[in-house]
Amino acid sequence: MSTDPPTDPPEPTDGTTAAASPRPRPLPATGQPRGALAAFRHWRRTRPFWAAVWTGIGGFVIFFLPMAPLGKILQVGVGGIAGMAGGVVLMARALLILLMPSQRHTAGVLAVIAGVASFPLSNLGGLFVGMVLAVLGGSMAFAWLPEKPAGRTGGLLRRGRKAAETPVPPVSVGSGSA
Template sequence: MPSDLRPRARFRRWRRGRPFWGGFAAVLAGAWICSLPLAPLKVMLTQGVAGIPSVLMGLVMIVLGLSVWFAPHYRSLAGVVTTLISVAALVLSNLGGFLIGTLLGILGGGLMFAWQPGPAAPAPAPSPTPQHPSPQGAQP
């Protein structure tokens, strides 16, 4: 058995217990939206304060994507807010990262919102107990 199988299986189990791919898409979208206004200083000075909403929206999307990895019970709120920020980035941030960030954000938000936890491990079946008659002898 290869030695990397055990950590890989642990990661797979961890990944399946949370909306991993939705969070991953949200982190990518946030990074994409956040990185576009971070141009060289000469371009940033020309752009002015217009780059601030892009950076803030990108950072919030990254935080939301990471939050569903480590706190999956916030998946509904994070999914809705990620989708709303992605649509707002379409207007406020260079067409939402030239549409790539917006599309990734909408996809990630939808995946986060739609994710449901898997079924828990089945409980052990109860052992069959013999049916004893009533000790008082009463008939039903």
């Protein structure tokens, strides 16, 4: 007995030839992306991607706007160094938002604080552009929610109805002394 599948498709019974009827392409299993672009798209949708992008661009603008020759930075003083430090902090926050979405709240709040702090410390927050992008990205990271599973819509309403239907036994509250 052979368990090998047949190699030739069966002939169609409607009068057409086998070459005329197209073979259906096998579809991938559900949940598996088809290519690198689809894999990236799936990865991107599981984290606050655009929040990290805006925060990183804001940090980049704040970091590189005060970049000048070393003599100029020494003349500028703390403003040039604070601008570079703020930009580095924002770019690190962007990486944290992107790579650890569970820490998005902390990273988002710190990105907003660093963006606002860049206003007095670094050339008006990268001429307002870096500050606005950092605040936008940090607030987007704080507000981002992961995608909910498909089969769990309206769970609170159902639980609330079930809880109302089941009787709750009375509980006695003692004074706490023996």
